[in-house]
Amino acid sequence: MEEVYDVIVVGAGFGGPVAAKKCADAGLKTLLLERSARVGEKIISGLTIPFYGFLFGPSFIRDGNPPIERPVDGIINYIVKDIDRGDIEVDDSLRIPRPLSPVLCFGYNAYCIPFCRWLADRAVESGAELRTSVTVSELYREGERVAGVVTEDGQVIRARVVIDAEGSQGLLAVKAGVRKKYPPDVISLADVYDYRMEKEKVDRILGFSNRFVWAWDEQGLAPPLGFGNGLMVWPYRESVHFMQDQCLKTERGSRSPNLATLFREYHRNITSKLPWWRDEVAPHAELRAHLWDTFEIYVGLDGDLRREPMVADGLLIVGDAAGLESTELCDGVPSAWFSAELAAETAIDAVFGGDASAAFLERYRRKVESHPLISWSISGTNRYNLRYAQQKHDIRLLRRFVHNGWGLGAFTHASTPLALAALRAIQENPMVITSWLRMFPRYFRNWSRNSFDPPLAGDRSSGGEGQRNRGSQAVQGREPSENSSIHCSGNQHGTFSPAGSTSPRGIGLLEKAASLGLRALDIAIFFLGPALSGTARLLEPLAHLANPAATAFLPILETAMKAAKNARRLL
Amino acid sequence: MSGIPEGVEWKGNTGDFIKVDAAACDGCGDCLRVCLGGCFTLREGKAAVASLEKCMECAACWYACERGAIIFSWPKGGTGFATEYG
Numbered sequence: 001m002e003e004v005y006d007v008i009v010v011g012a013g014f015g016g017p018v019a020a021k022k023c024a025d026a027g028l029k030t031l032l033l034e035r036s037a038r039v040g041e042k043i044i045s046g047l048t049i050p051f052y053g054f055l056f057g058p059s060f061i062r063d064g065n066p067p068i069e070r071p072v073d074g075i076i077n078y079i080v081k082d083i084d085r086g087d088i089e090v091d092d093s094l095r096i097p098r099p100l101s102p103v104l105c106f107g108y109n110a111y112c113i114p115f116c117r118w119l120a121d122r123a124v125e126s127g128a129e130l131r132t133s134v135t136v137s138e139l140y141r142e143g144e145r146v147a148g149v150v151t152e153d154g155q156v157i158r159a160r161v162v163i164d165a166e167g168s169q170g171l172l173a174v175k176a177g178v179r180k181k182y183p184p185d186v187i188s189l190a191d192v193y194d195y196r197m198e199k200e201k202v203d204r205i206l207g208f209s210n211r212f213v214w215a216w217d218e219q220g221l222a223p224p225l226g227f228g229n230g231l232m233v234w235p236y237r238e239s240v241h242f243m244q245d246q247c248l249k250t251e252r253g254s255r256s257p258n259l260a261t262l263f264r265e266y267h268r269n270i271t272s273k274l275p276w277w278r279d280e281v282a283p284h285a286e287l288r289a290h291l292w293d294t295f296e297i298y299v300g301l302d303g304d305l306r307r308e309p310m311v312a313d314g315l316l317i318v319g320d321a322a323g324l325e326s327t328e329l330c331d332g333v334p335s336a337w338f339s340a341e342l343a344a345e346t347a348i349d350a351v352f353g354g355d356a357s358a359a360f361l362e363r364y365r366r367k368v369e370s371h372p373l374i375s376w377s378i379s380g381t382n383r384y385n386l387r388y389a390q391q392k393h394d395i396r397l398l399r400r401f402v403h404n405g406w407g408l409g410a411f412t413h414a415s416t417p418l419a420l421a422a423l424r425a426i427q428e429n430p431m432v433i434t435s436w437l438r439m440f441p442r443y444f445r446n447w448s449r450n451s452f453d454p455p456l457a458g459d460r461s462s463g464g465e466g467q468r469n470r471g472s473q474a475v476q477g478r479e480p481s482e483n484s485s486i487h488c489s490g491n492q493h494g495t496f497s498p499a500g501s502t503s504p505r506g507i508g509l510l511e512k513a514a515s516l517g518l519r520a521l522d523i524a525i526f527f528l529g530p531a532l533s534g535t536a537r538l539l540e541p542l543a544h545l546a547n548p549a550a551t552a553f554l555p556i557l558e559t560a561m562k563a564a565k566n567a568r569r570l571l
Numbered sequence: 572m573s574g575i576p577e578g579v580e581w582k583g584n585t586g587d588f589i590k591v592d593a594a595a596c597d598g599c600g601d602c603l604r605v606c607l608g609g610c611f612t613l614r615e616g617k618a619a620v621a622s623l624e625k626c627m628e629c630a631a632c633w634y635a636c637e638r639g640a641i642i643f644s645w646p647k648g649g650t651g652f653a654t655e656y657g
Contacts, residue, residue: 037582037649042628044657112657133649152586152647169630171644184634189605194578194656239656248605248635256601256635263607289578289656292607293629 005031006351007344008149008159009128010136010172012039013112015319015336016165017119017128018058022344023163024126028351031157032120032128033149035135040116043167044192044293047115047241048072048210048234050107052373053334054443055436056421058341060122062439067114067452069236071444073101073208075406079398080215080222083273091399093408093558095209102208103444109210109234109241114452121456136166139176139315145356146176146314161314161347161356165340168296168320168332178315179308182323184248184256186305188297188330191263192243195285199238205280206235213274214402217390220269223262224390231270233277237450240285244270245330247297297330299323300378310368311361316343324368328380328405335374342367372424376417380405408554415546423543426536430529434522441514578656585623585646589632593617595640602632602641627652 009020012034020032036042054062074095081087096104124130140148140156148158149172164172168187173179213231215221222231223246234241244266249256271277299305300323310322318324319336326332346364350356368374382405389397403409425432446452525532589610591602598616608625611618611632618640628651633643645651 035645035648036653038653040657041653041655042651042657044627044654111655113655135645135648137644169633169643171630182634184601184637187631187634189607189629189631191607192657241656248631249601253637255599256604258604259631260604260607260609289654291579291654291657292627292631294631294634 005029005159007161007347009163011165012120014333015340017123018337018340019163019344020123020128021126024128026348030128032130033134034132037133039120040113043112044291047110048107049333057337065446065453066118068108068110070109071102071105072107073105076209076211077402077406078213080219083219091407104440109236160351163343164317164321165319166321170321178312183252185252186298187294188245188247189294190243190245192291194289195240196288197240197285201284202235210234296325300327310365311358313358314356316364318343326377328383338371338374339368372417372420411550415550419543419546423536423540427533430525430532434518580653582650585650588644588646590642591618592640595638601635605631605635
């Protein structure tokens with residue numbers, strides 16, 4: 001007998017499992033389809049998931065123990081003016097200082113296989129069915145309405161609502177005529193290298209900061225800024241990820257550059273000329289994977305593309321497939337999480353209300369457009385504007401765009417959306433405050449012990465087999481223990497002391513004190529909840545002043561920081 | 572960069588998931604220039620798929636071809652490239 005699902009989610013990347021879990025939690029019969037044999041094995045990324053994705057995204061991620069590779073306390077930007085003369089400026093203003101770092105951080109670096117599998121496991125735990133090794137070839141339509149999917153072997157699987165979480169190419173929606181194929185000038189090709197490196201070397205040499213390199217075209221170091229791109233290096237637990245990227249074309253109708261030749265030349269120059277890579281990283285780094293993938297770098301900046309549909313009759317499109325990849329930080333994960341939750345909410349209402357028409361589902365689009373962090377992340381122009389600095393060869397412009405994109409200047413445009421997201425979350429549930437406070441130390445403790453939630457039992461590598469949680473497979477509790485942990489990426493080398501001089505005993509006492517304090521805060525918030533919600537509602541209009549306030553205050557702060565740095569140097 | 576390191580695996584039996592519509596192709600070579608897997612060649616002034624053995628399914632060829640001559644779909648489920656380190 002033909003199976004009919006309430007919801008089919010296409011794609012078990014970062015967004016799909018979040019949508020599938022929420023639908024399954026609401027009692028919907030949910031199918032999650034993934035074309036790869038193992039969840040996450042086809043996703044390529046230099047991946048820092050920013051903190052706001054965790055704080056304001058799905059609560060099961062924030063309150064859980066997903067496998068992370070390394071906390072990231074900020075960015076060191078290298079602006080290369082003349083590599084042969086060693087003329088390199090550094091902007092490392094966006095870094096959390098010790099001892100707050102790396103417990104408090106701007107995000108977490110992660111590999112896609114363990115992280116996406118962790119997400120898919122949570123969907124399966126909630127009752128969603130996961131089928132791997134299944135390629136969806138097209139959407140199944142009854143008249144105009146999307147009524148399911150057609151798999152590669154011609155099988156029709158019917159559903160009341162389909163959630164398309166296919167990733168940035170978004171083939172299904174393009175083939176169905178729902179969305180346009182993106183033009184090549186808004187798409188970038190990422191050339192990615194993964195290097196194995198001992199953990200103690202990563203700790204000592206790269207620490208907890210991502211490193212970005214920006215250079216004039218003629219330096220041959222980062223791909224031409226005229227195309228709006230640079231070079232990025234991410235430290236992982238015991239490896240280093242390295243990405244250069246380049247738009248496929250500068251303008252529609254122009255010819256593409258020879259990217260294989262260009263990337264080869266720039267990679268050679270970087271590894272042989274950039275002092276910190278050549279002298280410190282290269283002697284300890286062993287290349288183990290060369291990968292590449294496209295991503296939608298400037299879709300959000302194109303008005304026409306931004307207006308492309310996110311819904312059709314019976315269809316909701318989320319994450320990169322909906323054009324929600326960040327135009328500045330170039331990450332798509334937070335928006336994939338936010339939009340997946342919004343799509344799932346809409347799908348649940350559609351199924352229970354018996355109305356999955358485009359007119360009903362359009363509320364999803366309105367929610368996406370009014371989400372402060374999604375709309376902010378797909379409208380950042382600092383990276384795009386680097387091309388103007390390049391064209392004019394204007395170092396002041398280059399410094400300004402780098403500082404405002406990946407330096408402390410980011411707060412001049414990020415403060416309002418962050419404040420709005422925080423105030424709205426508090427209005428919805430004030431208890432979220434202690435969840436936020438608990439998340440950072442728990443994530444750090446998990447990382448320092450290399451101990452995360454274990455994968456669900458059962459072989460996921462066999463294609464085409466449905467998997468549902470049968471209760472006994474469920475992970476009992478969320479706290480990792482010695483016997484039920486996974487290690488993120490092989491052997492751990494050495495141990496890491498988070499606060500330098502702080503002893504393990506000291507940390508233990510600190511943890512106990514913090515735990516007691518947070519419990520007290522829980523109780524206080526429980527009783528003050530309505531007052532806190534009301535206050536957050538009253539403060540919401542003031543959030544719009546956060547960006548102007550940051551713009552006014554940051555120069556003063558930065559001057560003070562520089563003075564303090566100089567004073568320390570003199571002393 | 573010559574030679575693929577251990578961290579990438581290709582599983583065969585993918586099917587012909589990328590094709591070139593010769594009638595639409597003007598032989599500009601954009602697909603060749605953006606493909607890091609060396610999957611394309613020019614034959615008689617038209618692009619043609621040489622091999623999909625090193626295709627990482629990025630779709631750069633599909634995006635770069637503004638004439639719509641690249642017909643792109645996904646390989647069969649469970650086949651194509653895979654990596655532990657993405």
